[in-house]
Amino acid sequence: MDYKDFDRMVNEAEGNYTRSYQPSTTLPVLMRKVYTWMALALVITGVTAYGVATTPSLIEAIVMNKILFWGLIIAEFGIVFGISGMLHKLSLTTATLMFIAYSVINGLLLSFIFLVYTMSSISMVFFITAATFGVMALVGYTTKTDLSKLGSILFMALIGLIIATVVNMFVNSSGFQLILSYIGVLIFVGLTAYDTQKIKLMLNEQSSADESAQKLALLGALSLYLDFVNIFIYLLRIFGDRK
Numbered sequence: 270m271d272y273k274d275f276d277r278m279v280n281e282a283e284g285n286y287t288r289s290y291q292p293s294t295t296l297p298v299l300m301r302k303v304y305t306w307m308a309l310a311l312v313i314t315g316v317t318a319y320g321v322a323t324t325p326s327l328i329e330a331i332v333m334n335k336i337l338f339w340g341l342i343i344a345e346f347g348i349v350f351g352i353s354g355m356l357h358k359l360s361l362t363t364a365t366l367m368f369i370a371y372s373v374i375n376g377l378l379l380s381f382i383f384l385v386y387t388m389s390s391i392s393m394v395f396f397i398t399a400a401t402f403g404v405m406a407l408v409g410y411t412t413k414t415d416l417s418k419l420g421s422i423l424f425m426a427l428i429g430l431i432i433a434t435v436v437n438m439f440v441n442s443s444g445f446q447l448i449l450s451y452i453g454v455l456i457f458v459g460l461t462a463y464d465t466q467k468i469k470l471m472l473n474e475q476s477s478a479d480e481s482a483q484k485l486a487l488l489g490a491l492s493l494y495l496d497f498v499n500i501f502i503y504l505l506r507i508f509g510d511r512k
Contacts, residue, residue: 293472293473293474293475293476295472295475295476295477295478295482296469296472296473296475298478299472299475299478299482299483299485299486300410300468300469300472300486302478302483302486302487302490303468303472303486303487303489303490303493304490304493305490306365306368306486306487306490306494307490307493307494307497309369309372310368310369310371310372310490310491310494311372311494311497311498313369313372313373313376314372314373314375314376314379314498315376316376317372317373317375317376317377317380318376318377318379318380318382318383319380319383320376320380321376321377321380322380322381322382322383322384323383327380328380328381328384331377331378331380331381332381338378341374341377341378342378344374345371345374345375345378348367348368348370348371348374349371349491351367352364352367352368352371352487352488352491353488353491356484356485356488357481357484359484360480361480361483361484361487364484364487365487368487368490368491371491372494375498379498379502382502382505382509384512385509385511385512386505386509386510386511386512387509387510387511387512389510390505390508390509390510391505391509393508394501394504394505394508394509395501397504397508398497398500398501398504399497401458401500401504402461402493402496402497402500405458405459405461405462405465406461406462406465406493408462408465409461409462409463409464409465409466409469410465410466410469412462412466416462416463416466416467417463417467419459419462419463420460420463420464420467423456423459423460423463426452426456427456427460430449430452430453430456433445433449434449437449446506447506447507450503450504450506450507451503451507453499453502453503454500454503454504454507457496457499457500457503458500460496461493461496461497461500464489464492464493464496465493467489468486468489468492468493471485471489472485472486472489
């Protein structure tokens, strides 16, 4: 399946959703793959972040070397756009390796949280994130309400959040950052439900769990992984205890 048909498939599925919905026999298999890949990516990110944070030479290299730091950020964007834009050209193995690489790079960049926040608060926020994510994913999977309009609103809000965050980099207002953190939590909590429904509808269109379908499941895992990580980061900024 050509990935350029992705949006068309989702829109058609969403349009038919309120009229009738018959889950395919391959949907449970593909959804399990989505959450398996997502969980694997979170484990890789967490282990990498902790490993780097406890290795002074590595954390110093990332923090002090601006070229390396920005190189990692650019690599992250490159991998996400690569998976999203060229999914139909990539093999499942290549796409999976790119997802793993993204998880490692994200772990490198998130390693600083272990230097800024206490381990107890990081653990507490992680479990809060997991519970929040689980509830919203369940809502997105089980609701019969079409969430496509909500997704459009949240996407526009996300753009506004990114612009406001860039502005605050120059203003450097702690109060404004706290407000942005609350807004960020709300946006990604909503996106979790929206993305879950979108992934479910998309995968339900697949007649078999072939490589093409599994690549779409991998893309869904990437979307939910990003939702989880962003909820975690924003909640940590709100509830995290600094050292």
